Amino acid sequence: MRFIIVSNRVPFSFSESNGKVDLIKSGGGLVTGLSSYLQNFRKSFPKSDYQWVGSMGSDKLKLDETHQKKILQQKLQGIFLGDEELKSFYNGFCNDTIWPLFHYFPSFIEYKKEQWEVYKKINEKFCAHLLKILKPTDIVWIHDYHLMLLPGMLREKMPELNIGFFLHIPFPVFEIFRLLPNEWRKQILLGILGADMVGFHTYDYCNYFTACVQKLLGFEANMGLISADDRNIKVDAFPMGIDFEKFYKLSKSEKVHEQMAKIKTVTREQKIILSIDRLDYTKGIEKRLQAYGHFLQKNPDWREKVVFMLVVIPSRIQVPHYKQMKEMIDLMVGKINGSYGTIVWNPILYQYKSLEPTELSALYSLSDVAMVTPLRDGMNLIAKEYIASHPDYRGVLILSEMAGTAHELGEAILINPYDIENVESAIAEALNMSIPEQQERNQIMQERLKRYSVKRWADDFLKEMISFKKNQRRERTSQLIGNSLKTTILNKFQRSKTRLIFLDYDGTIVPFSRLPKIAKPDPEILSLIDKLSALPDTKLVLISGRDRATLEKWFDQKNIDIVAEHGIWMRNGNGGWKMIKPFNNDWKKAILPVLRLFADRLPGSLVEEKEFSVAWHYRAADSKLASMRAQDLTNTLINLTVNLGLNIVQGNKVVEVRNAGADKGSAALYFLAKNKHSFTLALGDDITDEDMFKVMPKNAFVIKVGRGQSVAKYFLKNYKDVRIILKEMTGMFSNH
């Protein structure tokens, strides 16, 4: 097995200055986390190999042998891009459009068509590069918002490839996501859905993504599965962890203790509040400074007893918003130090630079309080690293409820970063928290971080990906019926002594219509049914979800068997109707009002009442709204019908409630058992037909109408193709 990891950045890149090519180490949680995972990769997947693909700098660089060797050693595959396109990709669409949008800063969004075009082009370049190295058996794991179109592009070229995608930033709610131009937002969703498995840090992001897919693409979704046209996609939450042991051990090392001693000579007995972030408007640095200033004003006793260690790591300075923000921070630091500082005390110690791991660890270990208060953050690993760097369980974490981490670190002091009063009182609470209380909280959080480390995160994702693909492959082997297969079916039909044909009605032999009542059989299908049922030794079973009165009216004079209400009622030839087993329908009284309420709320939807089932149809309603309502209704019904012995089925633009124990499968079995037939054919189009498909004998021809997940071995595109094949069957005998 070979794993291909794809991300915008890899652990290092190259850049040229004064004619010399330098190697630049990349930082950031994603690269750090993946690097440490891959170092011990074989522990998780013995005998497997991996390659890590990502951009490594300008295509003008001339790399020498030592550079190439270094790339090879680390199992990297570098992608080299043009200087201009690199700039307008990373600083452009990635960080001027997607970043502010996904972090809820709509006013910062740039809508530049040229940048979107570059974004597409870079994704295409990644795709082209991958196609050169990929084998069909590879497992491809694509990371983050720079490459959201890539899964779809790869899927198009290699339909069977196992592809995973993980988003490391938040996925926004629909009302925010919809701000993107129609074409872009659609392409982005379809791009991500090229993956088989899509991962986010929290369940909220999973839900927001799924809702956007339902509303903008009209795909159905259920229990973390999205049904696209040709396959299912799994969406799940995998909160990323850290390499706990690394941070834990480092904090106990001698080097770090030396660093701590150095810092101590400056801070002496003062309590330290740590604030460390990459320069970014999402991190809430200004709001945090504001709250600290407010704290000093309200708590004069704490002056000279506390110091705010502000570390800002330079980033994206070419983007104007970042530059402005840097100036603002400088100004605020000056103002607070000027207002509250004394000859012997600076309220804020400010550094604008990157830190070495030992410096970072020393700051983590030494700080009494860490403030991680982003306005919005996909995960935030700094919070986790801070907790891991305290072997003595001391230290208080003040954590924003807007960070993905907040779902896991509930023992921290959770705050709303926009609420200055709230943050101010959190600072006071943190500084006054007793040691035993700190220890109690941190011990719980450390245990959790130890268990769900970065290794566990990546293992979970990859193993889930592998098992999901296995299932997907098992379930979806259906093949479009072409001419040669059609000939095989027709020949077998002709040669067989006795024949049994199961036909679903709606969507299988007639087209869907906006209202179920008008889907009356047309003359062509009625004549086809007449001819088919007149063939010697040929039995026709019409197997439908419709009520028996309607079917009786439409097919009264026909020499066929009929199954109504998905298997509750059966009519054998011209004999009367009988029930497959006794059912009651008392539950209808309770369920119908709920369905009616949903029908009232969604224009174009309607309720159909049958004897032993009820259905809510929404084919004629607005599809975006409808798929969301369908999900709501299903959830409501699941809660209402626990223990009632009912089944809730989401069919093709319909949600149906019916008695459990009767389905098309049990009905079909009844006919299969009655007589042995040498030719069996089953045709159906939606999820209720799957029950019938499952019980078909091995030698039967099982055909789904339309694409999509199915146990059927074959599929036809639509009802017209069904009619063509049925017509040819009747023609086989007309010459004799």
Ligand SMILES: [Mg+2]
């Ligand atoms: Mg149907």
